[in-house]
Amino acid sequence: xxxxxxxxxxxxxxxxxxxxxxxxxxxxxxxxxxxxxxxxxxxxxxxxxxxxxxxxxxxxxxxxxxxxxxxxxxxxxxxxxxxxxxxxxxxxxxxxxxxxxxxxxxxxxxxxxxxxxxxxxxxxxxxxxxxxxxxxxxxxxxxxxxxxxxxxxxxxxxxxxxxxxxxxxxxxxxxxxxxxxxxxxxxxxxxxxxxxxxxxxxxxxxxxxxxxxxxxxxxxxxxxxxxxxxxxxxxxxxxxxxxxxxxxxxxxxxxxxxxxxxxxxxxxxxxxxxxxxxxxxxxxxxxxxxxxxxxxxxxxxxxxxxxxxxxxxxxxxxxxxxxxxxxxxxxxxxxxxxxxxxxxxxxxxxxxxxxxxxxxxxxxxxxxxxxxxxxxxxxxxxxxxxxxxxxxxxxxxxxxxxxxxxxxxxxxxxxxxxxxxxxxxxxxxxxxxxxxxxxxxxxxxxxxxxxxxxxxxxxxxxxxxxxxxxxxxxxxxxxxxxxxxxxxxxxxxxxxxxxxxxxxxxxxxxxxxxxxxxxxxxxxxxxxxxxxxxxxxxxxxxxxxxxxxxxxxxxxxxxxxxxxxxxxxxxxxxxxxxxxxxxxxxxxxxxxxxxxxxxxxxxxxxxxxxxxxxxxxxxxxxxxxxxxxxxxxxxxxxxxxxxxxxxxxxxxxxxxxxxxxxxxxxxxxxxxxxxxxxxxxxxxxxxxxxxxxxxxxxxxxxxxxxxxxxxxxxxxxxxxxx
Numbered sequence: 193x194x195x196x197x198x199x200x201x202x203x204x205x206x207x208x209x210x211x212x213x214x215x216x217x218x219x220x221x222x223x224x225x226x227x228x229x230x231x232x233x234x235x236x237x238x239x240x241x242x243x244x245x246x247x248x249x250x251x252x253x254x255x256x257x258x259x260x261x262x263x264x265x266x267x268x269x270x271x272x273x274x275x276x277x278x279x280x281x282x283x284x285x286x287x288x289x290x291x292x293x294x295x296x297x298x299x300x301x302x303x304x305x306x307x308x309x310x311x312x313x314x315x316x317x318x319x320x321x322x323x324x325x326x327x328x329x330x331x332x333x334x335x336x337x338x339x340x341x342x343x344x345x346x347x348x349x350x351x352x353x354x355x356x357x358x359x360x361x362x363x364x365x366x367x368x369x370x371x372x373x374x375x376x377x378x379x380x381x382x383x384x385x386x387x388x389x390x391x392x393x394x395x396x397x398x399x400x401x402x403x404x405x406x407x408x409x410x411x412x413x414x415x416x417x418x419x420x421x422x423x424x425x426x427x428x429x430x431x432x433x434x435x436x437x438x439x440x441x442x443x444x445x446x447x448x449x450x451x452x453x454x455x456x457x458x459x460x461x462x463x464x465x466x467x468x469x470x471x472x473x474x475x476x477x478x479x480x481x482x483x484x485x486x487x488x489x490x491x492x493x494x495x496x497x498x499x500x501x502x503x504x505x506x507x508x509x510x511x512x513x514x515x516x517x518x519x520x521x522x523x524x525x526x527x528x529x530x531x532x533x534x535x536x537x538x539x540x541x542x543x544x545x546x547x548x549x550x551x552x553x554x555x556x557x558x559x560x561x562x563x564x565x566x567x568x569x570x571x572x573x574x575x576x577x578x579x580x581x582x583x584x585x586x587x588x589x590x591x592x593x594x595x596x597x598x599x600x601x602x603x604x605x606x607x608x609x610x611x612x613x614x615x616x617x618x619x620x621x622x623x624x625x626x627x628x629x630x631x632x633x634x635x636x637x638x639x640x641x642x643x644x645x646x647x648x649x650x651x652x653x654x655x656x657x658x659x660x661x662x663x664x665x666x667x668x669x670x671x672x673x674x675x676x677x678x679x680x681x682x683x684x685x686x687x688x689x690x691x692x693x694x695x696x697x698x699x700x701x702x703x704x705x706x707x708x709x710x711x712x713x714x715x716x717x718x719x720x721x722x723x724x725x726x727x728x729x730x731x732x733x734x735x736x737x738x739x740x741x742x743x744x745x746x747x748x749x750x751x752x753x754x755x756x757x758x759x760x761x762x763x764x765x766x767x768x769x770x771x772x773x774x775x776x777x778x779x780x781x782x783x784x785x786x787x788x789x790x791x792x793x794x795x796x797x798x799x800x801x802x803x804x805x806x807x808x809x810x811x812x813x814x815x816x817x818x819x820x821x822x823x824x825x826x827x828x829x830x831x832x833x834x835x836x837x838x839x840x841x842x843x844x845x846x847x848x849x850x851x852x853x854x855x856x857x858x859x860x861x862x863x864x865x866x867x868x869x870x871x872x873x874x875x876x877x878x879x880x881x882x883x884x885x886x887x888x889x890x891x892x893x894x895x896x897x898x899x900x901x902x903x904x905x906x907x908x909x910x911x912x913x914x
Contacts, residue, residue, distance in 0.1 A: 221380075221415040222246050225271040227278060233362045235328060235353035237269070237280055245271040245280075248414075251387055252400030256697035256727045257690050258651045259403060262396040264358065266306070268385040274422035277365040281306045283326075283387060285358040291390040291765040292326040292354070294802045294837045297866065298342055300325040302731065302768050302797065304390050306361055309335075309397075309409055311382035312372040313465075313542060316410045316585040318508050319382075320346070320370060326359040327802065328352035329840060334504075335409070337511035337610075343499050345869035346370070347913070367464070368426045368913065371541050374464050379421050382413025390731050390762055393697060403651035405615045410585045426461030427914040430870050438903030444886035457502060466541035466549075467505060474502050474536060501869070503527040506540025509550040509577050513589070513608040513620040514645040520662050520680075521641055524591055524604065524624065525552075526672040530573050532557040548579040548587075558597060571597035573670060586611045591624075593670040599632030602669040618647045628667050639663035641676075655685040664711050677711040698727040710744035717742045717749065731762035743779060750786050751777040770795040778815055780824045787824060789815040807833045827853035841865055857881040857897060870911030877904045 225245035232239065249267045253260040269280040283306060291304045303325040311319045318336035325331075328351040334344045346369045352361040372379055388395045399414045401407065434453045439446045457471040498507060510525035530536070536554035543549060552575040558568065572595070579589040588609040595602050608622035621644040629636045645658035664677030682705070689699040704721040723737035735758045743752040756774030763769065774791040792812040799805055814826035831849040838844070848859040860878030879902035885894040 221417055222248070222270065223417045223419065224277075226420050227271045227273045230273055230276070230364075231271070231278055231280075231362065233349050233351045233364050235351040235360050235362055237282065237360055237362070241271045241278070242269050242280055245269045248385065248398045250400075251385070251396040251398045253394055253396040254401045254407060255395040256393060259400060262387065263389060263392050263394060266385075266387050266396070266398070268306075268398060270383075270416065272418050272421070274420060275367055275424065277367070277418075279308050279361075279363045279365070281324075281361040281385075281387075283358045283361070285389070287354050287356060287358065289391060289765070290326050290354060290359060291762070292359075292802065293329070293799050293805065294327050294840065295325075295329050295805065296835065296837060296843050296864075297329065297345070298331045299805075300329050300331050302390065302762065303329075303388075304359075305331070305388050307386040307388075308363065308365075309384040309386055309413075310365075310370070311410060311413050312370045313545075314380050314382040314413065314415060315542075315546070315581050316382075316413075316583075317548065317579070317581050317587060319410060319413075320344075322346075322348065322363065322365065324350045324352060324361050324363060326352050326354050326361075327840075328361070334508045336508035337513060339508070339511050341498075341504075341508055343497065343504050343507070345501065345504070347868050347870070347911075366424075367421065368424045368461070371467065372464055373542070373545065374421055374423050377419065377421050377423075379418040381416050381418070382410075383416045384409055384413055391729065391765065393727055393729050393731050402615070406649035406651060406654070408585070408612075408616075408649065411612065411615075423464060424461070425914075426459065426464075426467065428457075428459040428870075429912045430457040430459075430909055431455070432457070432907065432909035434905065434907045436903055436905040438901065441886070441898060441900045444888065459505075463541070466539070466543060469502065469505060469538040469540075471502055471536050472534075474500075474533060498527050500527075502536065502538075503530075503552075505538065506550045509540065509548055509579065510575075510591075512591070512622055513610045514622050514643040514658065514660075519643070519660065520675040520678065521624070521643070521660075521666075521668070521671070521673055523672040524606075524668065525575050525577070525593060525670055527552070529595075529670050529672070530554050530556050533573075534570060546581045548577075548581065550577040551575060556595075568598040571595055575670060582611075584612045593668065595669040599629075600634075601627075601629050602667055603627045604668045604671065616648050616650045618649075620645050620647070624666075624668075626663075626666050626668060637665070639666045641666050652688050653686065654688070655683070657681075657683040678708050679711070680706055680708040682706040695728050696726050697729070700725040700727075704739075708744070713744055713747040715744045715747070715749055717744045719752075728761075731768070732760065734759050741777075745779050745781065746784055748784060750779045752779065753777050754791075756791070766799045768797040768799075776815075777818075780815055780817070785824075786818040787815040788818055789813065789826075803837045805835045805837070825853060827851065841867055855883040868911065870909060872907070872909055874905070874907040876906075878902070 225241060227241040231241050247267050247269050249265060251262045251266045253262060264284040267282040271278040293303055300323060305323045305325045308322040309319050321333040321335055323331035330350055332344050332346050334341045348365045348369055350363040352359055385398045386395060401412055405411060432455045436451045439448045453473060455473045457474060460468045462468055512524050515522060533554040533556045538552050540550045554573045555570045556573050558571050574594045576592045579587050581587045590607045592605040604624055604626050606622060606624035610618050610620035612618050623642040625638060625640045627636050627638050641662040643658060643660040645656060647656045659681050661679045662676045666676045684704040686700055686702040702723045706719045708717045719739055719741040721739035723735055725733060725735040727733055738755040739753050741752040743750050754774055754776040756772055758772035760770040772793045776789050776791060778787050778789060780787045794810045797807045809831045811829040815824040829851050833847045836844045842865050845862045850857050858880055860876060862874060862876040865873045880900050881897040882900045883894055884891040884898055
């Protein structure tokens with residue numbers, strides 16, 4: 193009995209000690225060291241401030257498992273002065289095994305890296321992710337409402353060096369580049385330091401994440417205090433010019449067109465928390481075209497991520513509760529619906545400690561093909577978003593959007609929110625009303641949608657249950673909606689398994705089910721999806737999945753199941769690949785027939801040297817008639833991209849993409865210099881080649897390529913900041 197009592201007592205004290213450890217880490221406040229002399233950002237920790245600054249170590253893993261020792265030690269340093277935050281890392285490692293590259297900004301995800309996860313308001317609603325690889329190359333993101341957006345580009349500075357026992361990183365983040373609350377020269381933020389070691393498929397943090405809260409970063413921040421901060425007044429002016437000249441093959445002859453577009457964008461910090469942006473004739477040119485996606489036989493339009501700089505400030509506040517990438521109401525605010533505005537303005541940030549606001553107004557150019565274009569060539573677009581934050585990452589929000597033109601309008605308004613309880617559980621939901629009028633004098637049609645959802649995420653289990661209802665004909669001209677007229681129940685369960693021996697580090701089984709009522713037809717559809725995923729060293733994942741599904745389309749029920757295999761691996765520090773192969777049942781929507789087909793996706797990334805990168809991707813989709821085996825379509829999209837990164841500022845890039853269905857070959861070339869985000873010079877050329885010829889009356893198929901379009905462009909901008 194005594195032995196049993198002592199053993200039980202030991203376990204109780206172990207559990208208590210572990211709980212106190214997590215509690216102490218999450219509640220201990222660190223005060224940053226004030227730097228009397230600013231450190232030089234060069235990847236060498238020889239300044240006095242680093243000898244005096246507070247340090248943290250003892251990083252613990254959360255990938256593939258929680259609370260394990262990292263393979264190598266990491267030390268993080270913190271300092272600041274009146275105008276900047278300073279961070280440094282000493283990452284111990286074998287220098288011959290470190291995975292790194294000299295890459296373009298935001299292209300270091302597969303490298304080893306360190307990350308400063310910074311909740312600049314310490315409010316639990318959003319954070320900046322500031323990543324740096326062992327060559328000092330940056331990636332920055334914004335995380336809110338469960339989604340991380342890589343489109344963000346802040347102005348900050350970093351350097352790194354590989355040394356005999358690992359690598360060293362230094363970073364300087366101007367206070368002007370982030371939003372924060374300051375009172376009497378004091379600022380409190382939240383921070384989690386993170387490190388990835390790619391070859392071990394391992395990521396770890398300080399403070400270590402509580403297994404009972406899973407990967408909820410925002411609720412587990414370490415408070416970080418700054419004293420002696422000078423309250424800054426941000427003013428930015430960004431003039432830009434874009435010149436393009438091109439030609440198109442129209443009616444059998446080339447027609448030339450030139451376009452010169454000046455633009456001006458300004459940013460003013462009303463306070464350190466609230467920023468106003470305005471732009472005239474904004475430059476929305478993209479220096480890299482969207483990667484090709486299969487757009488044939490789609491039930492709803494394909495949506496592309498936002499990458500245009502004007503919209504990125506505060507864009508994370510438009511993330512909406514109780515949505516997912518499979519939900520029919522994907523986005524309430526899809527800024528890519530604002531295609532080409534003449535003028536636009538924004539107000540984003542915080543008012544007080546708990547009030548978050550984001551607004552947009554734009555005069556968007558209408559489609560010139562519209563019959564009433566001359567009568568009204570623009571559409572007015574407005575967005576307003578308000579959020580009130582509560583404890584942890586809980587909040588209550590309201591939203592309104594409108595798009596109107598020539599007497600017609602569509603407005604969407606409603607509320608959303610989420611509440612975290614018992615650490616690992618989130619109850620979330622939203623309700624939206626859509627008011628649509630077809631034109632002046634027409635009746636306004638009101639339709640609604642709503643969702644309620646419960647999620648649980650811990651070390652050992654991820655899962656959810658949700659109910660949604662979307663009215664038939666619900667419309668959002670500023671949002672992104674894939675389907676209306678349904679009610680649906682969804683649920684998922686994914687226990688986590690951690691083998692104690694062998695190559696497999698974690699096994700993730702998943703079961704997902706949904707039951708849908710199609711309102712127009714009164715028919716029901718269902719999905720039962722199962723998958724098994726294994727995590728191995730060298731950033732390797734293997735998975736197998738299958739589903740048995742039905743889908744209602746235009747009052748008919750079709751089979752829509754699939755089976756697929758996929759793999760990804762960092763074979764060596766220079767070679768990374770992804771591949772997947774799938775068999776599908778599907779619908780050929782244009783003729784409403786049952787079909788079957790295949791899906792193949794392959795990607796190979798070759799880091800031939802620190803400066804030279806080549807990436808090749810291949811996508812294949814096919815669909816055949818189930819009744820006759822006749823082919824509806826098959827499409828190959830092949831894309832190759834080669835980049836020579838001369839240094840962190842200058843790169844040369846060539847891309848070629850081929851679509852077998854349209855038989856279009858699209859090459860383009862770019863020389864790009866980016867000193868800081870905003871101060872850039874781009875010089876590029878692109879073309880379209882199609883297998884057609886002009887027969888005197890129309891374009892007909894041909895076995896040789898004709899250059900149907902080509903263009904040269906030059907873009908330059910310079911950021912003035914005070």
